[in-house]
Amino acid sequence: MVAGKSADNIGFQSGGFSVAWQGTDGNEHVEGGTSIWQGIQAASPDAEFSEDGSAADAGRHRVAVVVIGERPYAEGMGDVRPPGVDVKRGSSLSTPGAGRMDPYGTTLEHAVSHPEDLAVLKRISEAGIPIVTVLVSGRPLVGNAELGLSSAFVAAWLPGSEGDGVAEVLFGEHAFQGKLSFSWPRDDAQNPNKGDGSDPLFPYGFGLSAD
Numbered sequence: 001m002v003a004g005k006s007a008d009n010i011g012f013q014s015g016g017f018s019v020a021w022q023g024t025d026g027n028e029h030v031e032g033g034t035s036i037w038q039g040i041q042a043a044s045p046d047a048e049f050s051e052d053g054s055a056a057d058a059g060r061h062r063v064a065v066v067v068i069g070e071r072p073y074a075e076g077m078g079d080v081r082p083p084g085v086d087v088k089r090g091s092s093l094s095t096p097g098a099g100r101m102d103p104y105g106t107t108l109e110h111a112v113s114h115p116e117d118l119a120v121l122k123r124i125s126e127a128g129i130p131i132v133t134v135l136v137s138g139r140p141l142v143g144n145a146e147l148g149l150s151s152a153f154v155a156a157w158l159p160g161s162e163g164d165g166v167a168e169v170l171f172g173e174h175a176f177q178g179k180l181s182f183s184w185p186r187d188d189a190q191n192p193n194k195g196d197g198s199d200p201l202f203p204y205g206f207g208l209s210a211d
Contacts, residue, residue, distance in 0.1 A: 001060075001129070003053040003120050006136045007067035008037035015138050015158040016074030023072020033161030036067050036134065042164060043171040053120040056127035064124045065170065067156075068110070068117035068146065069136030078138070079103040107188050109142040110135075121149040134166065140184045144201070155180070179207035 006012045010033045011024035019029045027035055040047050048055060056064065081103045105113040124131055133150040135143060138158055147153050154176075159166050168174050183192040184202035192198040194205075 001053075001056060001064045001124075002037050002040050002047055002049045002067070003051060003056075003064055003124060004067035004069075004134075005051060005116065005120075006036070006069040006134075007051065007065070008035045008049065010035050010161055010163065011072060012069060013136055013158060013163055014072065014160050016072045016078065018072070018160075022074055022077055025071070030161050034164040036065075036136075036156075036159075036163035036166045039164030039167030040065060040170070043167050043173075051120075053123040053127075056124045056129055058128040061127075061129050063132060063151075064129045065132045065134060066117075066121055066124060067134045067136060068114065068120070069156075070104075070110075070114070070138060070141075073104050073138070076101050077104065080105050080108055082106055107142075108140075108185060109188050110137075111143075111145040118145055118149075121146055125149045132170065134170075140180075140182050142185050142188050144186075155184075176208040179205045 008027065009025065010027045010030045013035065014023060014030065016023040018024065037049055048061070050056065053064070053066070083106050107113065111118045121131060121133065130151040131149060132152045132154065133146055134154045134156050135141070136156050136158065156166050169176055180202060183194065183200035183204040184206070185192065186199065186201040190198060190200065192200040
């Protein structure tokens with residue numbers, strides 16, 4: 001089974017600065033692309049799509065691929081900053097004037113910014129189905145709650161229009177070879193990277209070997 005709001009959404013895969021400045025939502029804006037769900041469907045024609053995971057049935061589904069993630073953003077519209085820290089709209093933003101610009105969120109903790117993703121994972125986990133979680137994002141996020149519900153976890157970053165490329169790796173047509181280009185935070189207060197001496201959840205360069 002395939003689930004998650006980002007599974008069948010090429011716009012979410014592509015992020016901001018794509019077809020539109022702040023990106024798009026859905027598949028109709030990108031010609032010739034494939035969503036991750038479409039790629040999985042080609043690799044496994046018997047797969048079933050249930051965006052919210054309500055169709056989860058351990059009698060029919062041996063594993064679930066759940067694609068979660070951020071909405072597209074660009075420039076200041078993607079800011080993560082504490083409450084009370086205001087940013088004024090500038091000339092580079094589409095809305096004129098000096099109005100207050102709301103942040104994307106107030107924390108890097110994905111379960112806080114996107115509780116709907118965690119709800120899908122919990123629903124499928126409670127059905128007794130092993131989960132492979134695929135995170136579509138433009139930055140490292142605190143995903144401890146999501147990791148705790150996953151048998152495997154893939155940081156897919158922003159794969160753009162080629163969701164079938166993600167599916168090909170998931171189904172073993174190509175080996176996982178990517179390494180983290182940023183260290184992965186353990187909590188919201190942590191902003192580690194290479195050589196800073198901190199204790200990230202996953203260090204810079206972490207990843208599965210092609211061997």
